[in-house]
Amino acid sequence: MPRWIAGEVEQSLRRRIESGEWRQTRRLPNERELAVQYGVARNTVRSAIDRIVSDGALIREVGRGTFLSNDRDPDFQSVVRKLSGASPLDVMAVRMIVEPRAAALAAARGSASELEAVAAAHGSATHAIESGAFERWDAEFHQRIFAATRNELLNNVHELLRLIRSQDLWIELKRRSFSVERRLRYCDEHAAILAGLLKRHAEEASSAMLIHLQTVEENLASVPALSPSANTRLYSSARDPPEPAFRRK
Amino acid sequence: MPRWIAGEVEQSLRRRIESGEWRQTRRLPNERELAVQYGVARNTVRSAIDRIVSDGALIREVGRGTFLSNDRDPDFQSVVRKLSGASPLDVMAVRMIVEPRAAALAAARGSASELEAVAAAHGSATHAIESGAFERWDAEFHQRIFAATRNELLNNVHELLRLIRSQDLWIELKRRSFSVERRLRYCDEHAAILAGLLKRHAEEASSAMLIHLQTVEENLASVPALSPSANTRLYSSARDPPEPAFRRK
């Protein structure tokens, strides 16, 4: 029956792939199952899949199944790969968007014990002797503010930003921008944020956080270029294209 | 028999670990017990645990048991896993933090051609016939605003939010909250945002975006609970129930 049944099945499969029907497991039903779904012989399904495989949208593995090709449309993994290479300027810009609002939310919604935990981290950072300890309590201070927002996703976003900042280039950057006066200033600014939080004054906490992040950014920007190439990698933002290309045609 | 049973068990175990089910004793049930819980062979449980051990979340000790790893530095992978389960309420809260500021940045820094691209997406969305096409242009509208911010990281963060919203539960949620009037209202609100952008008026673009997102949130919140179980997964900012055996026997 030369009525191009395989072609129709192929179209349908492509649509279903596009629609994200199998994005979770990245695995299609097996060929026998699909044959039943379409009321068609298994060979017909196979020839339909053959064509999709041949242009790379699907991958077949004997004994395992048929899977969505890995890097077709961006999935979480591929986005995360790009995340880890973010430039410090971009990171600080995003922090200045997210963290002041997080501080405001924490002031409005955080429980007493959550804010207490923030205060404790501030105290530990203030009294830290060694600079590694200070760094950890500094991070903890910011992290606990996010915890007080009661928004899991927001916490995860902050965690991603923190992970980006725990990479090699960042560590070097922080080391070079470190000084005792700056550390003292950070403590003062943390105190201002904390004061806003404890007073439940969202606006005050928010603007104190913004001021703090501006200080941090200035300090990072003051670091002389590490090397010409490193400089490019560090500071270039997405500056180029007059005509930006959009993904996902 | 390759039906990815080990994978399902692995996911379930990861969720149960995240949920803190074993935080008290820091110890998991033994492998034979888990095999009974899930109704699978012990070897299957073992291969599931293998994968969790290999990225450091669990530690096995012969003759003693399987334990939560105490000094676990969460990596990108594990954060991403948590991201994908974010609740709609949390997602909207984060969008309302990020997107208005992105609109402001786009108004301030976007090139003429980038803003033109935003306008084009708005036009296409307005004239879209089919609702799937509208959805795509709607997403494209928001995405192009981020492109105009010239901040790669910010784009990636938005891409993550978009990926979260492209999952099954979200699709169902959007489908149920859809109506023609709402779509028209979205178009009007998009127009207001676009007007702010084209006037290079950061404040106006920002507040128009916030208003728009508030509308979206209201519409999502108006959706009646899908089902008791789906409702839990949708709206709780937290985790799965301690799920028992899911297989036969």
Added chain:
DNA sequence: TCCGAATGGTCCACAATTGGCTCAACGAGG
């Protein structure tokens, strides 16, 4: 000190599932 229960580590034979492949037959269209 010694024993035994509990627990993870390893291995095996077997079954079940899945994609890869072939073949004979059918039927519509030329």
Added chain:
DNA sequence: CCTCGTTGAGCCAATTGTGGACCATTCGGA
């Protein structure tokens, strides 16, 4: 009649799951 897509069936090889058995280590009690 011939061609070509389709059908239905069967078998193969690869992979995974099953149900064991046995070992090594740990730990508490006899």
